[in-house]
Amino acid sequence: MTLITEVGLRRVLDSRGNPTVEADVHTESGGFGRAKAPSGASTGEHEAIELPVSEAIANAREQAVPRLVGEVYAGDQRSVDAALHAADGTDDFSGIGANAAVAISMAAAKAAADVLGAPLFQHLGGTFRGDELPTPLGNVLGGGEHAADATDIQEFLVAPVGAPSVEDAVFANAAAHAAVADILEERGHACGKGDEGAWAPSVSDAEAFEIVEGAVDAVEEEVGFEMRFGLDVAAAELYDGDEGVYQYIDGDRSRDEQIEYVAELIEEYDLVYVEDPLDEEDFAGFAELTDRISTDTLICGDDLFVTSVDRLEEGIEQGAANSILIKPNQIGTLSDTVDAIELATESGYDAVVSHRSGETEDTTIAHLATATSAPFIKTGAVGGERTAKLNELIRIEHNV
Ligand SMILES: O=C(O)[C@@H](CO)OP(=O)(O)O
Ligand SMILES: [Mg+2]
The missing domain is CATH 3.20.20.120 (Enolase-like C-terminal domain)
Incomplete structure (x- = not known):
C-alpha cells in the first residue's frame, strides 16, 4: 500500500456551466487519481450537503487534507473515508461539503487503482468482476x-x-x-x-x-x-x-x-x-x-x-x-x-x-x-x- 502524499483541489466547470470540485490525489509510489463531484437539481431533502465550491475547497484544505497526507494509504478506502468523516465532524458533510468529500474519496480510489495498474472497477470490486455489465x-x-x-x-x-x-x-x-x-x-x-x-x-x-x-x-x-x-x-x-x-x-x-x-x-x-x-x-x-x-x-x-x-x-x-x-x-x-x-x-x-x-x-x-x-x-x-x-x-x- 502507498501513502497519500498530496491532495490538490480546484474549481472546474460542470455540464450546466456551474463550478464544481475537482480533486487530485498523489501517492508515495507515484500513483495518481483525479475525480470530480457531480451536482443535482432535483435533490432529495435528506442528501448530504453540497457547499458552495470555494467554501468546500477551503474547508477541505484546512480540515481534510492534513488528515490524509502522510497519514492514510490510498488503497485503504475505509480509512480515507473515515478521515473525511472525522475532518467533517457532522452527519451530513456540511462541514467540508459532500462535493469536496466525494471528489477526494473517488480520486483516492483512482490513485490506488493507478498504483496497482488495474482498472478502477477491479480495485473496487475484485478480479472476478467485469463480466456482468449494467x-x-x-x-x-x-x-x-x-x-x-x-x-x-x-x-x-x-x-x-x-x-x-x-x-x-x-x-x-x-x-x-x-x-x-x-x-x-x-x-x-x-x-x-x-x-x-x-x-x-x-x-x-x-x-x-x-x-x-x-x-x-x-x-x-x-x-x-x-x-x-x-x-x-x-x-x-x-x-x-x-x-x-x-x-x-x-x-x-x-x-x-x-x-x-x-x-x-x-x-x-x-x-x-x-x-x-x-x-x-x-x-x-x-x-x-x-x-x-x-x-x-x-x-x-x-x-x-x-x-x-x-x-x-x-x-x-x-x-x-x-x-x-x-x-x-x-x-x-x-x-x-x-x-x-x-x-x-x-x-x-x-x-x-x-x-x-x-x-x-x-x-x-x-x-x-x-x-x-x-x-x-x-x-x-x-x-x-x-x-x-x-x-x-x-x-x-x-x-x-
Ligand atoms: O433525479 C435524478 O435521478 C437525477 C439524475 O437523473 O437528477 P438530479 O441529479 O437533478 O437529482
Ligand atoms: Mg431521480
Whole structure:
C-alpha cells in the first residue's frame, strides 16, 4: 500500500456551466487519481450537503487534507473515508461539503487503482468482476426540474433489456433518442434539450408516453432485441405537502390517485422501471405500490433513500420499493455508497448506479456499477458528460 502524499483541489466547470470540485490525489509510489463531484437539481431533502465550491475547497484544505497526507494509504478506502468523516465532524458533510468529500474519496480510489495498474472497477470490486455489465437506462425525453415548459414527469428512460452487449445497448439508446426527435418533428414539436440531453418538448405527459412508446417500438424492430422503457417521476418535486396532493399541469392527484395512476401506467406501458413515484417521505406509499405491481417492474427509491443505509433499512423494513438509486454524492464517500449497494443486494433490492443532472467527464460511476455488478446504470443517452460514462462501459466490455 502507498501513502497519500498530496491532495490538490480546484474549481472546474460542470455540464450546466456551474463550478464544481475537482480533486487530485498523489501517492508515495507515484500513483495518481483525479475525480470530480457531480451536482443535482432535483435533490432529495435528506442528501448530504453540497457547499458552495470555494467554501468546500477551503474547508477541505484546512480540515481534510492534513488528515490524509502522510497519514492514510490510498488503497485503504475505509480509512480515507473515515478521515473525511472525522475532518467533517457532522452527519451530513456540511462541514467540508459532500462535493469536496466525494471528489477526494473517488480520486483516492483512482490513485490506488493507478498504483496497482488495474482498472478502477477491479480495485473496487475484485478480479472476478467485469463480466456482468449494467444495462444503461437512457433519458430520451423529459422535463420537471431539468427543463422549463416541458413534461411534468422528469425523465422518460429507455431500457434495452434484451441487448446482447453494452455496446449494442448504448447504441440502441442513442437510436431511441434520435427516434424521439423524428417523432417530435413529425408532430411539429420543435424543442431543445434538458440538463441531461433528453428532448424537452412542451407536450403533455400523455403525449410523451405515445412518443416514447413509438420510438421504443421503432428501435426494437431495427435492432432485433427487446427494448422497454421506464420513468423517473421525481414525485417529490410535484408534491405539495400543505395540500397533500401531486400537482400536474392537468390537475391535482391525491396520494391514492397517484398510486393508482402509476400502477395503471406500469400496466399500460409495461414499464420496466419507475423511480420516485411518490413523495420522498412516503415509505408506506412506496410499499403499497410495490405490493401492487409485479416483481418484473423495478420501483426505485432515489430521493426516498438518498443512497443512505439508514433510510434503506427503513425501506426494507416497510417493504418500500424493490430497488435503490445509487449516487455517491448523495452520501459523500465511496465506502458509504458501497455499504448501501451491499445492503440492497443482500436484501433483494436492485442497485441502479446513477449520474446527476449536473455532470462532468468523470467516469467513476461506470466502474462502480461494474465493480458491484449493478443490473442498471442511469447515465443519459447523449452529450459529452453522459457519453464519457457510456464509452467507458464499452471500453470495460472490450477489456481496454
Ligand atoms: O433525479 C435524478 O435521478 C437525477 C439524475 O437523473 O437528477 P438530479 O441529479 O437533478 O437529482
Ligand atoms: Mg431521480
